[in-house]
Amino acid sequence: MSGFTDAVLPARRRRGDRPARRPAGPMQRREARWGYAFISPWLIGFLLFWAVPIGASLVFSTLDFQLTDPGATTFAGTSNWERALSDPDTWTALAATFRFTVLFLPLSLVAALGLALLLNSKHLKFTGFFRLLFYAPSMIPLVAGVLIWQQVLNPQTGWVNRLIGLTGIDAVGTDGIRWFDNPVLVLFAFSFIGLWGIGNAMMVNLAGLQGIPTELYEAAEIDGAGWWRRLRSVTLPLLSPIIFYNLVIGSVAILQYFVVPWVLFGATGRPGGASRFLLVHFYQQAFVFGDMGYGAALAWLIFLLVAVFTAVLFGTSRHWVHYGTERS
Amino acid sequence: MTATATAAHPEAAEAPPAERALRRRRRGITLTLATTLGALLLAVLFLMPLGYGAATALKDKDGVSDPNTGVLPVSALTFEHEGEVHDVYAVPMPDGTTRELALVEPGRESSVFIDPGDPGAGPIEWDGRWRTLEPVTGLNPQWGNFAEAWNTISFLRLTGWTLMYALVTMVLTVVSSAVVAYGFARFRFPGRGVLFGLLMATILLPPAVTLVPKYAVFLQMGWVGTYLPLIVPQLFANAFNVFLLRQYFLTIPRELEEAARIDGAGPIRTFLRVIVPQSVPALTAVSLFHFFYAWNDFFEPLLYLAGNRDIVPIGVGLSYFSGVYNSEPHLILAASLLALALPVAIFLAAQRVFVQGIVVTGVDK
Numbered sequence: 001m002s003g004f005t006d007a008v009l010p011a012r013r014r015r016g017d018r019p020a021r022r023p024a025g026p027m028q029r030r031e032a033r034w035g036y037a038f039i040s041p042w043l044i045g046f047l048l049f050w051a052v053p054i055g056a057s058l059v060f061s062t063l064d065f066q067l068t069d070p071g072a073t074t075f076a077g078t079s080n081w082e083r084a085l086s087d088p089d090t091w092t093a094l095a096a097t098f099r100f101t102v103l104f105l106p107l108s109l110v111a112a113l114g115l116a117l118l119l120n121s122k123h124l125k126f127t128g129f130f131r132l133l134f135y136a137p138s139m140i141p142l143v144a145g146v147l148i149w150q151q152v153l154n155p156q157t158g159w160v161n162r163l164i165g166l167t168g169i170d171a172v173g174t175d176g177i178r179w180f181d182n183p184v185l186v187l188f189a190f191s192f193i194g195l196w197g198i199g200n201a202m203m204v205n206l207a208g209l210q211g212i213p214t215e216l217y218e219a220a221e222i223d224g225a226g227w228w229r230r231l232r233s234v235t236l237p238l239l240s241p242i243i244f245y246n247l248v249i250g251s252v253a254i255l256q257y258f259v260v261p262w263v264l265f266g267a268t269g270r271p272g273g274a275s276r277f278l279l280v281h282f283y284q285q286a287f288v289f290g291d292m293g294y295g296a297a298l299a300w301l302i303f304l305l306v307a308v309f310t311a312v313l314f315g316t317s318r319h320w321v322h323y324g325t326e327r328s
Numbered sequence: 329m330t331a332t333a334t335a336a337h338p339e340a341a342e343a344p345p346a347e348r349a350l351r352r353r354r355r356g357i358t359l360t361l362a363t364t365l366g367a368l369l370l371a372v373l374f375l376m377p378l379g380y381g382a383a384t385a386l387k388d389k390d391g392v393s394d395p396n397t398g399v400l401p402v403s404a405l406t407f408e409h410e411g412e413v414h415d416v417y418a419v420p421m422p423d424g425t426t427r428e429l430a431l432v433e434p435g436r437e438s439s440v441f442i443d444p445g446d447p448g449a450g451p452i453e454w455d456g457r458w459r460t461l462e463p464v465t466g467l468n469p470q471w472g473n474f475a476e477a478w479n480t481i482s483f484l485r486l487t488g489w490t491l492m493y494a495l496v497t498m499v500l501t502v503v504s505s506a507v508v509a510y511g512f513a514r515f516r517f518p519g520r521g522v523l524f525g526l527l528m529a530t531i532l533l534p535p536a537v538t539l540v541p542k543y544a545v546f547l548q549m550g551w552v553g554t555y556l557p558l559i560v561p562q563l564f565a566n567a568f569n570v571f572l573l574r575q576y577f578l579t580i581p582r583e584l585e586e587a588a589r590i591d592g593a594g595p596i597r598t599f600l601r602v603i604v605p606q607s608v609p610a611l612t613a614v615s616l617f618h619f620f621y622a623w624n625d626f627f628e629p630l631l632y633l634a635g636n637r638d639i640v641p642i643g644v645g646l647s648y649f650s651g652v653y654n655s656e657p658h659l660i661l662a663a664s665l666l667a668l669a670l671p672v673a674i675f676l677a678a679q680r681v682f683v684q685g686i687v688v689t690g691v692d693k
Contacts (some may be wrong), residue, residue, distance in 0.1 A: 026657060031515050034595045038511025041504045042527060045564020048531055053538035060540050067547075118370075123356075123363040132679065133371040135376075139675040143643040144664035147650050151384060152377040152659050159380045159399075195374075203683060233589050248532065256534050259626045263647045279536060279627075286540055296540040303537035310532055 054303070060296035067290030080297035090298070092273040093281040096194050100277070101254050108250055109243065112198045116205035117231075138199030146263045149193045153179040161190075179236070180264065183272035193260050202247045208242040209235065240321045248313055255306050258283070278302050353558040356460050385477075385661040386469035393666040403468045406430075416444060418460040419454055428464050429454075444613050457668060470658070477662035481649045487670070490641040493629075494622035502567055502615050506607070507616040509573035514585070530567045539631070546632065555639070557632040569614045570686070576610035577603060581655075613685025616678055623671050 023033070036043070053284055064076040115134050121129055127324065137145065152158045155176040164171040173178045179189040220230045236243075261275035267284040269276035282302060288296020386401040405416040414430040419441060421427055429441035429452060477483070512524055527648035546557040563573045580603065588598045604611070626643045633640050636650065646667055650660050675682060 012489065022690075028516070032517035035511050035515025035517035035520065038515060038595070038599075039508050041524065041563065042508040042565040042567075042570060043523070045561065046526065046530070049542065049561050049564065050533070050538060053541045056541035059538050060544075065544075070544075073600050118363070118367055121363055123359045125360060125364045130371060131675075131683075133375060135679075136672065136675070137374065138671050141360045141643055141646075141671060143626060143646045144667040147660050147664045148381045150650075151661055152655070157384070159376055163376075196377075240493040252532050252534075256536065259643075262626075262630075263650070266651075282536055287543070287634070288677065292544060294541050299534075299538075299540055301534045302534050304580045306532065306534045321647055328507075 026086070038310075041224060057296045057299055057303075060293055061300055063293040067287075068294055071246040073293075076293060078155060080294045083294060084301055088268075089276060090301070091188045091279045092276045093270065095256060096274055096276055097243050097278050098255065099253065099274075100187055100190060100257065103187050104194050104248055105247070105254060106190055108194060108198050108201065109246060110196055112201035112246060113205055113239075113243070115202045116209055117235075119202070119206050120209040131203075134202060135199040138197035140196065140199070141257050143263055145196050146193055146260050149189065149196075150180070150264060153310065155179070155194070164314075180269050183274035186271055186274045190257075190260055199252070204242055205239065206240045212238045237322045241323060244313075244317055244321045249297055251313065254308060255302065255309065278305070331606070342651070346620075361481045379659045381665055385473055385658055385665055386471070387473075387658050388468075388470050389656065389658065400467060400588065402465050404463045405466045405468065407442075409444075409447055412674065413442050416464040417441075419457065419461060423453075431458055434458050444667065472659050473662045477659045480653070481645055481663050481666075483663070483666055485638070486640070486642040486645040486667075489639050490643075491624060493558060493625075493641050494619050497559055497562040498615050498618045498620055501566045501618050502611060504563055504565040505569035505614065506573050506604070506611065507599070509577055510571045510603055513574045513577035514569065515647070523577065527567045527570060543631065552632055553636040555633070558628055566618070572608070572614055572617075573610055576607055580606050585594060609681060609684065612678075612681050616674075616682050617685060619674070620671060665672055 013180040028315050046129060061080050062076060062078070063073050064079075102223055119134070124130065140148075153160050155171070155173060155178050161171040161176050161180075162178065170178075177185065179185045216234050216238070217230060220234050225233065252317050256279050257277045258279040261277050261280055262283070265275040267276075267280060269280070278298075279302065282295055282298040285291050287297060342505060346639055383400055388401075388403055390403070394487075405428075406412075406413050407416050409430060414432055416430050418426050419429045427443070430444050430604050431439060432442050433440035434450060435458070437457065437460045441452045441454055443452065508537065535646065542557070543552070546552050551557050580660075584602050585598050586605065588602050593601060597665060617626055623641075624643060625641065629641050629644050630647075633644065635647075639647070649663055
């Protein structure tokens with residue numbers, strides 16, 4: 001059902017039905033030559049901008065290479081790697097990333113699914129209008145969105161605190177809720193900003209929901225299944241490839257979280273290290289301090305982390321993602 | 329469903345069918361009303377920051393920082409008469425009514441006012457101490473904030489560079505991605521599966537791992553501080569676009585291409601004459617995706633244009649602006665609203681193409 005995850009795993013999914021290799025005739029060779037010709041832009045780009053730089057990064061990570069004085073570059077062995085693992089900022093960054101992932105990943109997945117269910121409900125009128133309203137914030141340039149949220153969350157005049165203040169909680173003013181000064185509250189501020197960007201996940205979910213045959217719901221209803229039971233036994237299993245797609249895309253994005261913390265706090269890590277995400281740490285070391293060797297080691301650390309995390313996700317997927325029931 | 333309804337309302341079982349149908353309809357209406365109102369409330373909460381942004385962008389500087397400020401851009405009204413600006417007060421008149429008048433000549437025991445609604449009626453004498461009067465406040469949107477923000481961030485220059493970057497890279501990436509996608513969609517060659525897998529893997533791989541050597545090389549070539557490091561890689565196709573276009577090309581019937589081949593067209597001609605005209609919706613969707621991506625792009629412009637503030641695109645320009653003008657939130661908000669206007673307008677105009685494109689990415693056709 002999910003084209004994306006199918007395509008990411010072509011080898012695993014297609015190994016079984018690959019046709020036996022035939023000896024290549026002139027026609028096949030001609031076709032192959034044209035195929036390589038057509039994909040050559042990507043192939044060259046892949047070598048120039050991915051394969052070679054990834055390898056070069058590994059080499060750079062063994063050098064003491066300062067941007068301010070490239071002439072003085074020396075071999076540094078594993079010292080950049082040792083430094084990366086003993087640098088307290090690395091651990092702050094890992095902790096910040098981990099905490100935000102734990103909070104925001106489930107939140108965004110549930111919100112995207114909830115909105116899609118709402119938009120798919122037969123009780124909702126003006127569906128097109130609501131779809132537009134919930135999707136529109138995803139179109140707002142991220143920096144503009146961050147600046148707007150920074151203001152609406154200000155404790156003096158921001159409407160969020162005023163709204164909370166209406167419930168009787170002392171939210172407004174200098175003693176109120178200061179979203180950007182508290183390492184836990186700031187994660188909620190990041191989450192609010194992030195929720196403005198769930199439009200894509202919501203639309204993909206919605207398309208998935210619309211692809212579920214209505215007969216399945218009718219059958220479940222005849223069996224006496226209520227709303228919750230139908231969600232658990234029909235919707236979620238059939239939607240699992242799409243939820244998996246959103247999970248993969250979402251977690252890879254969080255591991256590379258940068259723009260929001262950078263626009264709000266730069267490289268300061270305020271409040272209390274909560275905005276020192278992995279990429280912020282990397283950017284500061286490599287391009288603010290110009291320590292390219294150390295930066296390369298950090299970049300490789302991020303690379304390994306993303307690779308391992310994605311591999312784990314794909315590994316668990318066979319236990320809960322149902323590819324079997326295709327739409328007919 | 330019927331079973332639960334009967335259990336919950338035992339009387340429903342005995343009710344005549346017409347009444348039962350009515351009851352079911354009523355229940356349907358209630359549910360529809362509750363769902364739609366709930367969605368409306370949710371949407372209002374979700375979009376509330378935009379409302380705050382618009383209201384605050386129209387306030388004057390005092391209105392922004394005042395914790396007791398109203399929701400709307402309200403301030404003391406003034407009236408301009410014969411080249412001078414006068415404050416407007418609520419003046420109790422001898423006949424018991426209260427009129428909103430502009431104070432022209434303040435005096436200790438009596439003052440001269442003028443009616444802003446009818447200045448031709450001439451001055452109005454009023455006996456009493458004007459200092460005891462209440463100033464009149466009213467809706468007073470400062471549209472000038474937008475002009476000020478426009479000028480301070482050099483909005484036209486930022487937009488011009490952003491448009492240049494978005495449009496040039498859009499053409500490059502769409503053309504190259506379509507070519508590559510056609511290769512993956514229609515030709516059989518050894519290693520195709522593995523290569524496509526590698527292509528898909530680059531969607532998930534963190535670009536950070538390539539940045540240090542790329543930056544070092546671009547710096548060596550003198551490209552840092554120009555758009556070249558941002559534009560040139562787009563010549564070599566983008567994995568996500570390739571994937572999207574390939575999915576679409578696979579749905580085009582092969583018979584069309586075979587007919588072209590029988591007429592003697594080679595692969596390039598077939599691609600240009602058959603595939604491209606058939607794929608206009610997908611090509612449009614990919615173009616739009618890229619346009620928004622480029623409009624939003626922050627990390628790479630920040631990195632590669634560093635030190636050349638005159639040519640940064642709008643995202644980076646906004647972040648510089650907010651760093652300098654952090655004590656003037658009304659200007660920051662006005663600038664943010666200016667920056668989001670064009671992409672949101674384009675989205676609203678093209679949302680149908682756009683929405684279809686998103687759906688293709690996650691769900692097979």
